[in-house]
Amino acid sequence: MKYPLLLRFLQYIATLASGVGKRKKLFILIYHRVLDAPDYMRPQEVDIESFDWQMALLSKYFNVLTLEDGLQRLQNDSLPARAVCITFDDGYADNFTNALPILQRYKLNATFFIASGFLDGGRMWNDTIIEAVRNMQDSILDLSELGLGKFDVSDKSSKNQSVREVIQKIKHLPFDQRKNYVEYIASVSQNLPEDLMMTSEQVKKLDQSGMTIGGHTVNHPILSSIDLNMAESEVLENKKHLEQLINKNVKFFAYPNGKPEIDYRENHAQIVKQNGYLGAVSTQWGVASKVSDPWQLPRFIPWDKVPHKFMLRMCRLYCA
Template sequence: MKIPFSIRLLQPLATFASGLGKRKKLLIMIYHRVLDKPDFMRPGEVDKVAFTWHMQLLAKHFNVLPLADALDRMQNDTLPSRAVCITFDDGYADNYNNALPILQQFNLTATFFIANGFLNGGRMWNDTVIEAIRNFPGSVLDLTEIGLGQFDMISENQKGQAANKIIGQIKHLPIETRNQYTAYIAAQSQNLPDDLMMTSEQLKKLYQSGMEIGGHTVNHPILAKLDDEIANQEILQNKLFLEQLLSISLRFFAYPNGKPDSDFLRQHKQMVRENGYQAAVSTHWGVATKSTDQLQLPRFTPWDKTPLKFMIRIFSKYN
């Protein structure tokens, strides 16, 4: 697999930055998918080539730790400089097919947060929207009946923009309403995939390969939109299912969507603790320190497209 040549030019930057990160900070990185190749419908996701150079740089210039080890070492003041953890959310099949071999290539581990309601042929609502628009056979998608307007579908760029806008419009609707809108959009299209998420067997093999598995609710709802009893069941039933499937005790949880005080609230942190989790991660951008709330750990999405910008952005987090 061809890696960008500019990686070989990064050693001076790494040498210059070797003095950074002496303070005990932990950068937890978020990924969702590792695609076979770039996808105009998913511009924010990495493909195998990009993920390979991401991991190559992390392995060479940073101290990549399992999440459990990193949190333990942060608390006992033995966290190394430039400490990094790698995490994945949701449970996509390409985590097993694409991400796992690359992680193993560089002898790295990651934590995979799984929404078990989509295993074995399921599809998350946002993926239904994306794939319905990708496969829409016409030139204009008319959603005026559900109050979302009309969208031109002639070019790839128009399809990508439409999916992004529609997802933003319905993301925070009540779950039943959002599901109704999603089903309406799906009915306008054809040939929706049923292999986007891992199977139970793939998840078992992922765990057996040495990767950490964490909880992510059953159906990936925005917890702040749920009654407390339903929210607690989403957290608890997800944990029980994964623990029984893998014969383990889950230690870590990721809040769906993950924005503090918007997607999850104080009571959801309490639910996570009461359901036996050691720590939980959000999507609030930042780095963690010993004083960070262990039930609201920040993470960071590596969206830079070139190795140089990728490295500069990450090194800047340790200042």
């Protein structure tokens, strides 16, 4: 850390968190991508520079555990103070090319939840919308034919705002209807990327490097929007595929989108439990404690852009 006063401040915050170590809480951080550089279409994602200093802080001031170790120690009340698990959702290629070298530099483990249907050249539906709008030359995206209206895409700011609105409008539609809408939007663009997600070989190498591979369904559906038989198939087929790929048990699962009672329900948690998972994570904002449901563990996104705010947020959540 370059600045002595900032370093002393961060040490003070870490000391505060140590003082409430008896709370035995477990941070579970959510990441999706680690970009080469900031991207106006993905302002919520970290880039290499930010991820590097975040991992530096975690390695210096926190006790980073594997998800399996963290859950076991949470349940038997043996967590160290400031216990943290690092997780990534979806299976983006930059998890391997950008995140992995930084994790290895600081000797940290992370769990990567993989939506197996997008490996080897696939593209998630929301990324199709993002990249289609990014590439648009027209100033208006006309989705009146879909009943969604028209959207200003005349500059970077309006493109970002329009993408957010479109994604929110169609996110919870029935799976097939959403697919048709995305295909329509893709048709107005060209040169959509085919290398956003990891290859099967990269997933194998992640596992071989000591990282943890977790399940995230095959096609990343909103589980509450599909019938239970399809939901079980998404969970089970994803698990089978990943286990064959890495030749070991896949023990942990992340619910797509992950909001309890909105994106998944209790019966989906039962499906995950019955199919051999030891635990699962949601996107319910918070920090896990001993009373947390092991199949619906809360997580949060470390979106702060500067170190002192990042540390303050961690301390506030831990002390809450």
